[in-house]
Amino acid sequence: MSVVSARARAAAQSIQKVESFFMSYRAAVEKTPAVADFTFGNPQEMPLPGLVNAVKTHADPKSVDWYAYKTNEAEACTFLADVLTGELGLPFEREDIALTKGAFGAIKMAFTMLLEPGDECIVPLPGWFCYGPMLAAAAAAEVQVPLAPGTFDLDLEAIADAITPRTRIVVVNTPHNPTGRIYSRAELQGLADLLEAKSAEIGHRVWILSDEPYRRIRFDGIGFTTPAVVYPHTLIDYSYGKIMLAPGLRLGYLAINPGLPAAERKELRQLFFAVQMADGWNVPDAPLIYALPDLESVSIDIAAIARRRERMLGALTQWGYEMTRPEGTFYLWGQAPGGDGDAFTTRLQQSGVxxxxxxxxxxxxxxxxxxxxxxxxxxxxxPALQAAAQHA
Ligand SMILES: Cc1ncc(COP(=O)(O)O)c(C=O)c1O
Incomplete structure (x- = not known):
């Protein structure tokens, strides 16, 4: 008989494959130090000076209440509403924004606000591995729906088939981790039409959670459309952890779609504080809230990521790898030569890759x-990647 809750055990079960990879990777690095670490989205160089300066400046208290309890502070939220209005083309107001501990915190808020125990949430496959544990902690079910083979487009037929009377949320992650896909407006419109029809059919609203932490990491001048412009019942989450390559600095937000019917928009706005408090004071640390306007313009060198994408894709495809060309994010996704990703990973580890x-x-x-x-x-x-291709 376990002493912990079924929800905690379900969350542990859901993250187990990531944890066991992490442990084996840590053990392997001890044995064979990394020549190249391409695993987690962590920094490999010193933090950006703009980030460090902003954090230092705003850690210095300017009033007695500098480090008092903070919530959705007016200045930061007004600033963000203006930024988002310009960036996404929707008329955000400051009350539409909740400041959170990164995208994780914003996703947690969305789950607390929308899900009943036993509800289902559709997530793309392949997809980020933390929706599952967070859903398990909310006593909800993750329903993985494969993206279209090869293209990694949203597979509307598969999504339609997966929707049941318990479906409450469909997660759209664009730009997409791990494939780098950015969904077009037409594709998102197709999803919106489907969810409109399905919501009517099952008798309650199916929401979109638009997980957009890589929104500004895009290549080749490709544009970005948030699902919020085509589907009113969309919540948006964002994180500064990706664009600044500082995931240990927990700063992000949840935004309500201004296109939501007024009564629902008001109800969600009024819930923000209670949910953030109930979720364990899910608010960024005070200096980060003050630093937010300064941090807004801090960015990794996206041209450098694009160059690395070209270098890697060029080399790997020349050696016979089948790779997906990412339109955004900082990931490359492809098929392991020989078709066994675990064996391929282990083989590369022996060369410190x-x-x-x-x-x-x-x-x-x-x-x-x-x-x-x-x-x-x-x-x-x-060289190790070339050898691994030949080995297969
Ligand atoms: C798709 C996706 N969503 C959300 C997150 C969480 O971002 P953060 O750690 O900045 O809150 C990540 C981080 O890897 C991610 O890849």
Whole structure:
């Protein structure tokens, strides 16, 4: 008989494959130090000076209540409403914004606000591996729906088939981790039409949670459409952790779609504080709230990520790898030569090259490379990647 709750055990079960990969990766690095670490989206160089300066400046108290309890502070939320209005083309107001501990915190809020125990949430496959544990902690069910094979488009037929009377949320992650896909407006409109029809059929609203932490990491001048412009019942989450490559600095937000019917918009706005408090004071630390306007313009060198994408794709495809060309994010997704992502990952580890096996995304034939590695790491890893292709 376990002493912990069924929800905690379900969350642990859901994250188990990631945890066991993490433990084996840590043990392997002890044995064979990394020539190149392409696993998690972590920084491999010193933090951006703009980030460090903003945090230092705003850690210095300017009033007695500098470090008092903070919530959705008016100045930061007004600033964000203006930024989002310009960026996404929807008329946000400051009351539509909840400041959270990164995208994690915003997703947690969305789940607390929308899900009843036993509800189902549709997530894309392959997809980020933390929706599952967070849903389990909310006593809800993750329903994985494969993206279209090859293109990784939203598979509307598969989504339609997966919707049941218990479906409450469909997660749209764009730009998409791990494939780098950015969904077009037409594709999102198709999803919106489907969810409109299905909501009417099952007798309650199916929401979209638009998970957009990579929204500003895009290549080749490709644009971005939030599902919120085509589907009123959309909540948006964002994080500064990706664009600043500082996931240990917990800053993000949840935004209500201004297009939501007025009564529902008001109800959600009024829930913000209670939910943030109930979720364990899910609000960023005070200095980060003050620093937010300064942090807004801090960005990793996206051109450098694009160059690394070209270098890697060029080399890997030349050696016979089948790779997806990402339109955004800092990941590369492809098929492991030989078709066994775990075996491929283990083989590379022997040369000090660390990638993430597709099995942690429930796609065991594939693998992911994180391009936050340095140019030197990429060059250093290429011989092992070439050899691994031949080995298959
Ligand atoms: C798709 C996706 N959503 C949300 C998150 C959470 O972002 P953060 O850690 O910045 O809150 C991540 C982080 O890896 C992610 O890849």
């Amino acid at each position: 660390y990638v993430m096996p597709g099995s942690v995304f429930d796609r065991p034939t594939d693998f992911r490379i994180c391009l936050t590695a340095t140019d030197d790491m990429i060059e250093g890893a290429l």
